[in-house]
Amino acid sequence: xTDFIEPQKKFNLENSELGINSVPFTEVEQPGPGSLVEQAxxxxxxxxxxxxxxxxxxxxxxxxxxxxxxxxxxQLNRHPDGLEKCIGCxxxxxxxxxxxxxVEGGNNTPGNQLSPGERHGAVxxxxxxxxxxxxxxxxxCPTRALTMTNEYELADDKREKLIFEKEDLLAPxxxxxxxxxxxxxxxxxxxxxxxxxxKEAHPSQNPTGQGHH
Amino acid sequence: MTxxxxxxxxxxxxxxxxxxxxxxxxxxxxxxAVWTERRVLAKMxxxxxxxxxxxxxxxxxxxxxxxxxxxxxxIPAAADKIVFIIAPIIATAMxxxxxxxxPMTGVVNLFGHxxxxxxxxxxxxxxxxxxxTSIGVYGVVLAGWSSGSTYPLLGGLRSSAQxxxxxxxxxxxxxAVFIYAGSMSTSDxxxxxxxxxxxxxxxxxxxxxxxxxxxxxxxxxxxxxxxAEGELVxxxxxxxxxxxxxLFFLAEYVNIIAVxxxxxxxxxxxYHALPGLGFTEQWLGGWFTxxxxxxxxxxxxxxxxxxxxxxxxxRYDQFMKFGWKVLIPVSLVWxxxxxxxxxxxQQGANRAVIIAFAGGVVLIVMxxxxxxxxxxxxxxxxxxxxxxxxxxxxxxPHVNSVNVSGGE
Numbered sequence: 001x002t003d004f005i006e007p008q009k010k011f012n013l014e015n016s017e018l019g020i021n022s023v024p025f026t027e028v029e030q031p032g033p034g035s036l037v038e039q040a041x042x043x044x045x046x047x048x049x050x051x052x053x054x055x056x057x058x059x060x061x062x063x064x065x066x067x068x069x070x071x072x073x074x075q076l077n078r079h080p081d082g083l084e085k086c087i088g089c090x091x092x093x094x095x096x097x098x099x100x101x102x103v104e105g106g107n108n109t110p111g112n113q114l115s116p117g118e119r120h121g122a123v124x125x126x127x128x129x130x131x132x133x134x135x136x137x138x139x140x141c142p143t144r145a146l147t148m149t150n151e152y153e154l155a156d157d158k159r160e161k162l163i164f165e166k167e168d169l170l171a172p173x174x175x176x177x178x179x180x181x182x183x184x185x186x187x188x189x190x191x192x193x194x195x196x197x198x199k200e201a202h203p204s205q206n207p208t209g210q211g212h213h
Numbered sequence: 214m215t216x217x218x219x220x221x222x223x224x225x226x227x228x229x230x231x232x233x234x235x236x237x238x239x240x241x242x243x244x245x246a247v248w249t250e251r252r253v254l255a256k257m258x259x260x261x262x263x264x265x266x267x268x269x270x271x272x273x274x275x276x277x278x279x280x281x282x283x284x285x286x287x288i289p290a291a292a293d294k295i296v297f298i299i300a301p302i303i304a305t306a307m308x309x310x311x312x313x314x315x316p317m318t319g320v321v322n323l324f325g326h327x328x329x330x331x332x333x334x335x336x337x338x339x340x341x342x343x344x345x346t347s348i349g350v351y352g353v354v355l356a357g358w359s360s361g362s363t364y365p366l367l368g369g370l371r372s373s374a375q376x377x378x379x380x381x382x383x384x385x386x387x388x389a390v391f392i393y394a395g396s397m398s399t400s401d402x403x404x405x406x407x408x409x410x411x412x413x414x415x416x417x418x419x420x421x422x423x424x425x426x427x428x429x430x431x432x433x434x435x436x437x438x439x440x441a442e443g444e445l446v447x448x449x450x451x452x453x454x455x456x457x458x459x460l461f462f463l464a465e466y467v468n469i470i471a472v473x474x475x476x477x478x479x480x481x482x483x484y485h486a487l488p489g490l491g492f493t494e495q496w497l498g499g500w501f502t503x504x505x506x507x508x509x510x511x512x513x514x515x516x517x518x519x520x521x522x523x524x525x526x527x528r529y530d531q532f533m534k535f536g537w538k539v540l541i542p543v544s545l546v547w548x549x550x551x552x553x554x555x556x557x558x559q560q561g562a563n564r565a566v567i568i569a570f571a572g573g574v575v576l577i578v579m580x581x582x583x584x585x586x587x588x589x590x591x592x593x594x595x596x597x598x599x600x601x602x603x604x605x606x607x608x609x610p611h612v613n614s615v616n617v618s619g620g621e
Contacts (some may be wrong), residue, residue, distance in 0.1 A: 044521045046257040056261040 291361030304352025368448030
C-alpha cells in the first residue's frame with residue numbers, strides 16, 4: 001500500500017493526446033451561498049469579539065515569561081570553580097547554518113589557564129544580526145559550554161553592538177567561583193572536571209591569594 | 214424661516230468662521246476616525262490597538278501625521294511633476310468641499326449671531342456633492358497617470374472605474390429621496406424628514422443601496438480591491454510619500470466622513486434627535502443637535518469598520534458584476550415604484566389603488582425571485598458520476614479521496 005503510484009498505462013503517449021483536456025476529473029458539487037442568516041453570522045462573530053478580553057500583552061510594561069526552553073541569547077558556561085567550559089573547538093561555528101559564530105582557540109599556559117585541559121576559546125563572537133536561534137550550536141557543543149538563555153531583548157541601534165564578544169556571553173561568576181585565569185583544581189584532571197568531581201574552587205587556585213570571590 | 218433664508222443673512226466674517234469650523238471638524242474627525250478605526254478593529258481581533266501616545270493613544274494619528282509630514286518627499290524621475298503635485302491637492306480639496314452643504318446643526322448662536330452650522334445651502338445641494346466627489350476622482354486618475362509607473366496607473370484606473378461605477382448606483386439611490394422630499398437641497402430634505410419620518414424607513418431599499426454604494430465609492434473594505442494592502446503595492450498612491458501621501462490618506466477619511474454625513478442627512482434625519490427625544494434639541498442653545506449629527510455619522514462609520522473587520526475582499530469581476538447587474542437595475546425598478554406611488558398620491562388616487570399597486574409590485578418581485586431560485590436549484594443538480602481517476606487524488610472538502618493504493 002503506497003500513497004503514490006505511477007500513472008497507469010491508460011496514459012499511453014502513443015495512442016492518446018496527453019494534455020490538460022484528457023485528464024479525467026470528477027465534478028465536485030460546490031455548496032452554494034448560505035442563507036442570509038448564515039451570512040450574517042460572521043458579523044455577529046466580529047461584533048461579539050469586541051466585548052471579549054483581549055490577548056495583547058502590554059510588552060514593555062508587562063513582560064510575559066517565555067517558555068522554559070525558549071531560544072534566547074547564548075551563554076558560555078563555567079565549571080563550578082570558575083574555569084570556562086569552552087575549549088575553542090569551533091564545532092559550534094561549524095554547525096552554525098547562518099555563519100553567525102566566530103571562534104579562535106588558544107593554548108592554556110601555566111600563567112594563563114582559562115579552561116581545564118589544553119585549549120580555551122581565545123576569541124568568541126556571536127553575530128546576532130545573523131543568528132537564527134536554531135540551537136544547532138548548542139547541540140554541537142561537546143562540553144556543554146554553550147547553552148541558550150531566555151533573554152530575548154536583543155535590539156540595538158548599531159550593528160557593531162549586536163556582535164557579542166566572549167565577555168558579553170560568559171556566564172556570571174556564582175558562589176564558590178573564581179575568575180579565571182587560575183590553575184586547575186589541585187589533583188584534578190580535565191576528565192575529573194567533566195565527570196563533575198570539582199564542586200567549587202580550592203583556596204590554592206586563587207593566584208592573588210585573597211580568598212573566594 | 215427656512216435654512217436657506219437663515220444662511221442668507223450671514224455676514225462675511227461668520228461665513229469665514231464657519232468655513233474654518235468645517236475644515237477643523239473634517240481634520241479633527243479624520244484624526245479621531247483613524248484612531249477609532251484602529252481601536253475598534255483591534256477589539257474585533259482580540260487586540261488592544263494604539264494606546265501609548267497620549268491618553269488611550271488618542272494622539273496616535275496626530276503623531277503619525279507629524280511623522281509622515283517629516284519624511285522625505287520623493288518625486289519619481291519618470292513622474293509628470295506638476296500633475297503629480299496637483300493630484301493629491303485635487304483629491305483632498307474636493308472632499309472638503311463636499312462638506313460645505315452638509316447641515317450639521319439646527320439654529321444655533323455662533324458668536325452672537327443666529328445661524329446654522331452649514332456653510333451654504335444650495336437648491337441643488339446633493340447634486341453639488343455628487344459633482345464635487347466626481348471631480349475628486351480626477352485626483353485618483355491623475356495621481357495614477359502622473360506617477361509614470363505601471364502599478365499606480367493600473368491602480369488608478371481600477372480605483373476610478375470603481376468609484377464611477379458605484380457613483381451611478383449612488384446617484385440612482387438618491388433619486389428616490391429627491392422624489393420623496395421634493396427637493397435637492399440638503400436642509401429641505403432634513404426638514405421634510407423631520408415633518409414625516411426618516412427616509413431610511415420609507416425608502417429602505419434606497420437606503421440599503423446607498424450604504425452599499427458608499428462603501429464602494431470610498432474604496433473601502435470589502436471593496437478595497439484596487440488598493441488591497443495585502444496583495445498590491447498600494448494602488449494609485451504607490452509612488453507617493455510624505456505630505457502628498459498624507460493628503461491622500463486625509464482625503465480617504467474625509468471622504469468616508471462625507472458620505473457618512475450625507476447618509477445621515479438624507480436617510481437618518483440629519484441633525485435632528487431620534488424620534489421621541491426632540492426635547493434634547495434645545496439643550497446647549499441648540500448645539501446639542503451637533504451631537505446627534507456626530508452620533509449618526511459615527512453609526513455609519515462603525516458600519517465601515519464592522520464591514521472591514523468581517524468581510525473578505527471581493528474579486529474585481531464580482532465587484533463590477535454586483536454594481537452594474539444588481540445595484541443599478543434594482544435602483545431603477547425601485548425608482549419606478551417610488552415615482553408611480555408619488556404620482557398616484559399627488560393625483561389624489563384612492564388609497565385602495567395605491568395599496569393594490571404596492572401589493573402588485575411585491576407580488577411580481579416575489580414571483581421573479583422564486584423563479585430564479587428554482588432555476589438555480591435545477592442548475593445545481595449533481596452531475597453524472599464520472600469515471601474515477603486512475604491516479605492519486607488528494608481528498609477534497611466535499612469528496613472522499615479516491616482509492617490511492619491502486620496498483621495491480
